Amino acid sequence: MDRDVDLEAKTRETGREIHAAMSGAPVMFDSTRWIGGIMDWAMKNEDFKLRLFRFIDVLPSLKTNELVVRVLHEYFSGETEIPRIVSGGIEMLSKTGFIPHLAGPLIRKSVGSIARQFIAGKDADDTLKALDVLRRDGTDFSIDLLGEVVVSEKEARTYAGRYHSLLDVLSAGFSPGARPDVSIKVSSFYSQLDPIDWAGSIEKTKEGLRPLLRKARDLGISITFDMEHYYYKGLIIEIFKGILEEEEFREFPSAGIALQAYLNDTTNDVLDLIGWARARGRSIAIRLVKGAYWDYEVVVNRQKGWPVPVFLNKEETDASFERLTRLLFENTDVVRPAIASHNLRSISHAITCAEALNAPKGSFEFQMLYGMAEPLRKAVRESGFNMRVYTPVGELIPGMAYLVRRLLENTSNESFLRKSFGEKSSFEELIRAPQARRVSSGSGVVDEHFRNEPLFDFSMARNREAMDQAIRTVKEHTDRKYPLYIGGREVTTEKYIVSRNPARPGEIIGRVSSASKKEADAAIEEALNVREVWRKTTPEKRAGYLVRAAEELRRKRTKLAALEVLEVGKTRRDADADVCEAIDYLEYYGREMLRLGVPATLGNYPGEENEYRYEPKGIGVVISPWNFPLAIATGMTSAAIVTGNCVIFKPSGLSPLIGRELCEIYRSTGLPAGVLQFLPGPGSEVGEYLVSHPSIDFIAFTGSREVGLRIVERAGMFVPGQRNVKKVIAEMGGKNAIIVDETADLDEAVKSIVESAFGYQGQKCSACSRVIVAGDTFKELCDRLMEAAKSIRIGPPEEPGTFLGPVIDEAAMKKIRTDIEIGKKEGTIILERNAPGEGHFVGPVIVIDVKPGSRMATEEIFGPVLSIMRANDLDEAISLANDSLYALTGGLFSRSPANIQKVKEEFRVGNLYINRKITGALVGRQPFGGFGMSGTGTKAGGTDYLLQFMNPVSISENTIRRGFAPLTKD
Numbered sequence: 001m002d003r004d005v006d007l008e009a010k011t012r013e014t015g016r017e018i019h020a021a022m023s024g025a026p027v028m029f030d031s032t033r034w035i036g037g038i039m040d041w042a043m044k045n046e047d048f049k050l051r052l053f054r055f056i057d058v059l060p061s062l063k064t065n066e067l068v069v070r071v072l073h074e075y076f077s078g079e080t081e082i083p084r085i086v087s088g089g090i091e092m093l094s095k096t097g098f099i100p101h102l103a104g105p106l107i108r109k110s111v112g113s114i115a116r117q118f119i120a121g122k123d124a125d126d127t128l129k130a131l132d133v134l135r136r137d138g139t140d141f142s143i144d145l146l147g148e149v150v151v152s153e154k155e156a157r158t159y160a161g162r163y164h165s166l167l168d169v170l171s172a173g174f175s176p177g178a179r180p181d182v183s184i185k186v187s188s189f190y191s192q193l194d195p196i197d198w199a200g201s202i203e204k205t206k207e208g209l210r211p212l213l214r215k216a217r218d219l220g221i222s223i224t225f226d227m228e229h230y231y232y233k234g235l236i237i238e239i240f241k242g243i244l245e246e247e248e249f250r251e252f253p254s255a256g257i258a259l260q261a262y263l264n265d266t267t268n269d270v271l272d273l274i275g276w277a278r279a280r281g282r283s284i285a286i287r288l289v290k291g292a293y294w295d296y297e298v299v300v301n302r303q304k305g306w307p308v309p310v311f312l313n314k315e316e317t318d319a320s321f322e323r324l325t326r327l328l329f330e331n332t333d334v335v336r337p338a339i340a341s342h343n344l345r346s347i348s349h350a351i352t353c354a355e356a357l358n359a360p361k362g363s364f365e366f367q368m369l370y371g372m373a374e375p376l377r378k379a380v381r382e383s384g385f386n387m388r389v390y391t392p393v394g395e396l397i398p399g400m401a402y403l404v405r406r407l408l409e410n411t412s413n414e415s416f417l418r419k420s421f422g423e424k425s426s427f428e429e430l431i432r433a434p435q436a437r438r439v440s441s442g443s444g445v446v447d448e449h450f451r452n453e454p455l456f457d458f459s460m461a462r463n464r465e466a467m468d469q470a471i472r473t474v475k476e477h478t479d480r481k482y483p484l485y486i487g488g489r490e491v492t493t494e495k496y497i498v499s500r501n502p503a504r505p506g507e508i509i510g511r512v513s514s515a516s517k518k519e520a521d522a523a524i525e526e527a528l529n530v531r532e533v534w535r536k537t538t539p540e541k542r543a544g545y546l547v548r549a550a551e552e553l554r555r556k557r558t559k560l561a562a563l564e565v566l567e568v569g570k571t572r573r574d575a576d577a578d579v580c581e582a583i584d585y586l587e588y589y590g591r592e593m594l595r596l597g598v599p600a601t602l603g604n605y606p607g608e609e610n611e612y613r614y615e616p617k618g619i620g621v622v623i624s625p626w627n628f629p630l631a632i633a634t635g636m637t638s639a640a641i642v643t644g645n646c647v648i649f650k651p652s653g654l655s656p657l658i659g660r661e662l663c664e665i666y667r668s669t670g671l672p673a674g675v676l677q678f679l680p681g682p683g684s685e686v687g688e689y690l691v692s693h694p695s696i697d698f699i700a701f702t703g704s705r706e707v708g709l710r711i712v713e714r715a716g717m718f719v720p721g722q723r724n725v726k727k728v729i730a731e732m733g734g735k736n737a738i739i740v741d742e743t744a745d746l747d748e749a750v751k752s753i754v755e756s757a758f759g760y761q762g763q764k765c766s767a768c769s770r771v772i773v774a775g776d777t778f779k780e781l782c783d784r785l786m787e788a789a790k791s792i793r794i795g796p797p798e799e800p801g802t803f804l805g806p807v808i809d810e811a812a813m814k815k816i817r818t819d820i821e822i823g824k825k826e827g828t829i830i831l832e833r834n835a836p837g838e839g840h841f842v843g844p845v846i847v848i849d850v851k852p853g854s855r856m857a858t859e860e861i862f863g864p865v866l867s868i869m870r871a872n873d874l875d876e877a878i879s880l881a882n883d884s885l886y887a888l889t890g891g892l893f894s895r896s897p898a899n900i901q902k903v904k905e906e907f908r909v910g911n912l913y914i915n916r917k918i919t920g921a922l923v924g925r926q927p928f929g930g931f932g933m934s935g936t937g938t939k940a941g942g943t944d945y946l947l948q949f950m951n952p953v954s955i956s957e958n959t960i961r962r963g964f965a966p967l968t969k970d
């Protein structure tokens, strides 16, 4: 206790000395300067700050002065409260009539001057001058090459090449006594880095890193592995340790890694690294930072329903920083601490710790960011401590993400710099020990009623191992025979549907009995028997079966996903997502039925009572496709069941085993016999027979337009014995387009287009099959897309590194290949990749300059084929996008508020996505379904969906008896 009091007193004393030695303010906080004035206003006005940062973000990619001025207007017109310092600038521009050739360069210059506060130069040569200035007082540096997103192997090679040149320049240029260091972004060395492919990612990244480490070793330059998003943390640490264990790098004199104090599991990482270094008798540098992606970690992990890995309270991060600082200083035999902070308190505490633990001044260093806290840097350096400045180098476009991060950091409420220089807090306030008040960092999901099932976090070893194990287990039990399920009994037929692995068609996954008309008649008979009992079962009880089914699905989660990998060729991640979506439907529709199950009272008039409630339609057929074999089948069956109907479920002949698993899950809930019956069989035979049967009241179908329209036609024909007009719920195909305008963030656009177009081999109904480029980014976008598509891995989906697997069967493969031949005539193929020999593989194909109205531009191709079209402007792009019989999904990449608004109003599709991929709709959040030839217009996973399975009934009772009526409530 005494010791703590003593340390606290020393921390204050040290802090006071440094504080006294500080003079002036960083430029960002110098309100006499233009930049300081803008920052000051941004800190007072959140809305302005958002617009300003968004404008700064888009600016470097605006190619013409006209565009700069137009987008500036869009962001700031109507801004009335901007202080003079800003509005003066804008007004001045408007006085010049916003003459673009004057205004454009002026605006660029202003933002450039902000950027130059944080970015030392555009390349290594350019930076040497800035480094010289730093070196004058003996400050060292670590260079960070800006370049945020690498989407292809070509870009990864270019990035590595820049590092090599940087090392050359540094080795020639640094002065005697300097200890140059280079910070590397590990994820830039392999474009397909993904924790799901743990071993593959480590191996490939190491391949990219080795030449650089060799060179750095030979030149005597140290390397620090930067830390990135939490999702990559484990992988980065593993790569760091793994490569340093290699013979040639065992003696590598100086290597370090950055760790983030805002994560709640960093202590374990520090202990692990210390143990590792000690066991190998080597010393490493650990750069302790607070962490630069706090907002991202909170937002993204909450969106995914994953635990938030960071402390929610800034003071808790500060306290964690102090604990970790101490841990580092306790282990200086193997660790060289690099305390990276602009916080006077954290720095003073570190100095006190070092002294208390007798760490000599030369055994550790402080680090600060270039341009962020000059007064503090100088004061600490003058006290004789080693100081290193993290120095970003790069052009403005790749540097934008970095710049915006720094601006956010400087202007956030919690920022120490803001407190010390912006708000000029007292010394007492600045030196106060952090109060570690715990704030729960649970998933943070607000909706307590329904929440989406979180997808697997494949950065966790236990999830990867569970999938490995499940795939092994399913493979051990292939080629078994399975029966139908009719009236609570298993029924075996002579004919079987054979289910094969599309990646290895010789591998039979299983055989399922194939139903004929005889079994269809039996199933209908059973449904008729139980119909009345089921319809009278309460909504609560019916919903209970769904909740139990969801539980069972969770229990079998990996097994089901593994089966999808093997039966329909989904990658592990897509297969898991399909299982989660199935769980979501059960949970969501169960709750929806509780809502709709309560009769509504209509009107409020004396003498009458009006009730509005829903009744089940009767008996339905559910006909599902193979591409979301569990989710869609579960969605349609559960909706029909929970609304009180009996269901005959016919899965696709290409995914009968997953259909069978779903039937087993319902059975396990104790659902009464006859409520759900499992009847796989040929669509044209048993499917069509069921659709035309007089006892069927509705058909829920998802599949192709051709079959959907045929069902609509057959269902519309009256057959003797029929009592109802059959309701058809049909979800059909799409020819989905993404528009990319001239303000788009191409990093985001390329990544999302590759995922939307080639994810699950382009076999998602929501897949992107057309990109329409408005503006002059056509070539750049095509080149980057082509390289990105070249870099994705093709192979059997059971391998964790696979991005693109096989298409569903031989017929599909042949049809897609025919379509590609047509594409060669209708446009120019810029990419056609070969695919592995065995299996139904089709490599990704990109066709450009596809003519409007051509087959490529209008027909659904259910495969990895992407057409790219040009448009002169946004209007033309929208009109091309709407030029389709389908209206399912669509997307836009744009940072122009006006363009976003226009597309929202004019792009006519069921699901529109802005600045994100167009696949992966979530139940309850993006209810899914299209209109036009894409479907009958309602949304799966939305509030209207269940209504289609019921008939509304209105009951009105006259409550007047002899002139007397109960009182109505006001």
Ligand code: NAD
Binding pocket: 623, 624, 625, 626, 627, 628, 632, 650, 651, 652, 653, 681, 682, 683, 684, 685, 687, 688, 691, 702, 703, 704, 705, 707, 708, 710, 711, 731, 732, 733, 734, 764, 765, 766, 860, 862, 888, 928, 929, 930, 934, 935
């Ligand atoms: P498909 O139309 O070939 O088959 C769908 C189902 O219909 C299968 O179960 C099949 O056996 C059955 N069927 C076939 N002929 C039939 C007939 N004459 N009568 C009754 N049933 C019959 O479609 P698919 O290949 O399984 O799925 C791919 C298609 O589904 C694509 O067009 C895709 O866009 C569409 N899809 C749409 C959505 C959506 O929500 N809009 C979702 C997934 C898939």
